[in-house]
Amino acid sequence: MVLLLALLQGGEHKFLRGSGRTDLHGRGCSAAIGAKLAMPDRDVVCTTGDGAFQIFMKELATAAQHKAPVTYVILNNFSLGWIKFAQRNRGNRFISTDYKVQPDFVQIARANQCYGERVEKPQDIRDALGRALKATRKGVPAVLDFIVDGWNFAPGFKRFYERLAG
Ligand SMILES: Cc1ncc(C[n+]2csc(CCOP(=O)(O)OP(=O)(O)O)c2C)c(N)n1
């Protein structure tokens, strides 16, 4: 997630907010509601980890109730990946970093009157994003649960991690 913020760049009609370091995880999910309320005519897409989203997900009702139709893209590796990576570097002792039981985020979305969809294949990403944006343009917040491989790191991740974590 932090790496995504480092790699993506804003364009003329888009902008990206992030601390550039590790942050209070889940914060971006709430901030996205504020961004949408401030700029209702713009599409607001928030990418988040599954751990961060579990802290935040109670605010889906806030987004629905206050007509803040944000799209949430969960990068779901069924773990606290950043912490797990640190544990790997310290002798492969994994403690409390894997979710063997995790809420079904699609059902959580629907239970909060939001659109929800799970995406398991890269070729489905584009259409799923299209359906999510369509829902948000009708005033309905959307949640896309992207299933990702927790050990398939993006290029440059290790360098980035070492710069932040030392
Ligand atoms: C409120 C809070 N608690 C703990 C942390 C420490 N922390 C940094 S990254 C992380 C794991 C994040 O997991 P997830 O959101 O699933 O993202 P992933 O690293 O798996 O991509 C934690 C617990 C934090 N940044 N904020």
Ligand SMILES: [Mg+2]
């Ligand atoms: Mg995760």
